[in-house]
Amino acid sequence: MKKITVRLLALVLSCVCSMSLLPAGMLVGSAAVKTPIKTKGTIYTEKEIATCRTNVKKYNWASATKNSYCASADKMIANGIDFYYLLMSSNEVWRSYYVSETNGCPNCGLDVYDYGNKYNIDFVNKPFKITCPACSMVFPTNDFESYYKSGLDEHYVFNPQKANKQYLKNVSYPEKGEYWGVDDGTGVVIGGTRYTVIGWYTNQAWSHIYGVLNTLKFAYLYSGEQKYATFGIAILSRIADLYPTMDPYYEKLYKEFVASNGGNAGYGKIKGRIDEAVYFGLFADAYDAFFYGFNEMAEKTSQEVYSFLQKRSPFIIKTTDDIKINIEQNLILQCYPNILLRNICGNMGY
Numbered sequence: 001m002k003k004i005t006v007r008l009l010a011l012v013l014s015c016v017c018s019m020s021l022l023p024a025g026m027l028v029g030s031a032a033v034k035t036p037i038k039t040k041g042t043i044y045t046e047k048e049i050a051t052c053r054t055n056v057k058k059y060n061w062a063s064a065t066k067n068s069y070c071a072s073a074d075k076m077i078a079n080g081i082d083f084y085y086l087l088m089s090s091n092e093v094w095r096s097y098y099v100s101e102t103n104g105c106p107n108c109g110l111d112v113y114d115y116g117n118k119y120n121i122d123f124v125n126k127p128f129k130i131t132c133p134a135c136s137m138v139f140p141t142n143d144f145e146s147y148y149k150s151g152l153d154e155h156y157v158f159n160p161q162k163a164n165k166q167y168l169k170n171v172s173y174p175e176k177g178e179y180w181g182v183d184d185g186t187g188v189v190i191g192g193t194r195y196t197v198i199g200w201y202t203n204q205a206w207s208h209i210y211g212v213l214n215t216l217k218f219a220y221l222y223s224g225e226q227k228y229a230t231f232g233i234a235i236l237s238r239i240a241d242l243y244p245t246m247d248p249y250y251e252k253l254y255k256e257f258v259a260s261n262g263g264n265a266g267y268g269k270i271k272g273r274i275d276e277a278v279y280f281g282l283f284a285d286a287y288d289a290f291f292y293g294f295n296e297m298a299e300k301t302s303q304e305v306y307s308f309l310q311k312r313s314p315f316i317i318k319t320t321d322d323i324k325i326n327i328e329q330n331l332i333l334q335c336y337p338n339i340l341l342r343n344i345c346g347n348m349g350y
């Protein structure tokens with residue numbers, strides 16, 4: 001019953017969001033929250049952060065660690081915040097942790113098992129494409145990136161009804177037929193078998209995002225450079241924008257969409273409920289690590305990313321406190337109710 005009520009609320013919210021902006025703390029159906037709850041860093045205290053940055057100046061091993069995180073984080077920032085917001089797709093772009101659990105690759109079948117049933121991905125240079133390591137064929141065969149972008153609203157929420165169907169044609173291997181290997185997000189269907197190509201790509205994209213968030217977190221903690229906090233806060237805010245409406249209901253429509261949910265289809269949020277337990281710790285950890293970076297979020301050096309975040313959020317973000325409220329109400333405080341709903345349910349030890 002509780003699960004149905006929360007899903008109903010999420011549905012109502014997604015409808016309301018598409019019509020008008022809501023205050024950042026208004027999600028759970030009650031009056032809008034006007035003040036952030038968190039007042040200081042508690043996982044990473046000011047004293048600990050100061051010690052860390054002193055050590056970076058003092059010891060080679062510490063500065064080498066800092067340099068390593070910052071070099072990786074700089075490459076991520078160079079991709080631009082728009083790139084990552086597009087990668088963090090809304091619930092309507094489904095997730096799956098196999099392209100096919102039992103049938104392998106849409107072209108070479110079980111040969112891909114020699115590679116762990118995993119495909120190659122290059123998020124930057126080959127967006128929304130996966131390459132089979134066994135037969136080298138690239139899927140999907142249609143221009144899904146254009147299809148996806150054509151269906152986005154101003155908040156980067158994907159609406160398949162709005163998306164341009166002209167992009168649902170095989171343009172990679174015309175000799176195979178006009179619709180062979182085409183994926184509209186619900187999978188490639190060949191000979192009655194469904195291969196969740198975009199589902200797997202999206203699932204991997206979310207894993208990638210968590211890695212990005214973790215790298216930015218350490219780059220900021222070690223260096224204190226605002227650019228890392230600004231970028232990380234924008235990513236965390238986007239996750240909060242989407243989190244309440246994330247619901248893998250589609251696993252009940254198509255059994256080929258699978259997640260780490262212990263065999264119980266439909267449980268989880270962004271990913272399956274087992275993965276969810278692992279990643280939720282990162283959300284709270286990152287919020288704490290970036291906490292002292294909110295002060296400069298509205299300053300000139302952060303303006304471009306801050307303005308982008310404000311424009312894309314379905315919530316009213318007028319101040320940096322609104323970003324904190326968004327992250328707290330729509331992400332951090334979603335943890336406990338979703339544990340009760342068994343949407344967050346880790347393996348033993350998590």
Ligand SMILES: [Zn+2]
Nearest residue numbers: 105108132135
């Ligand atoms: Zn293959």
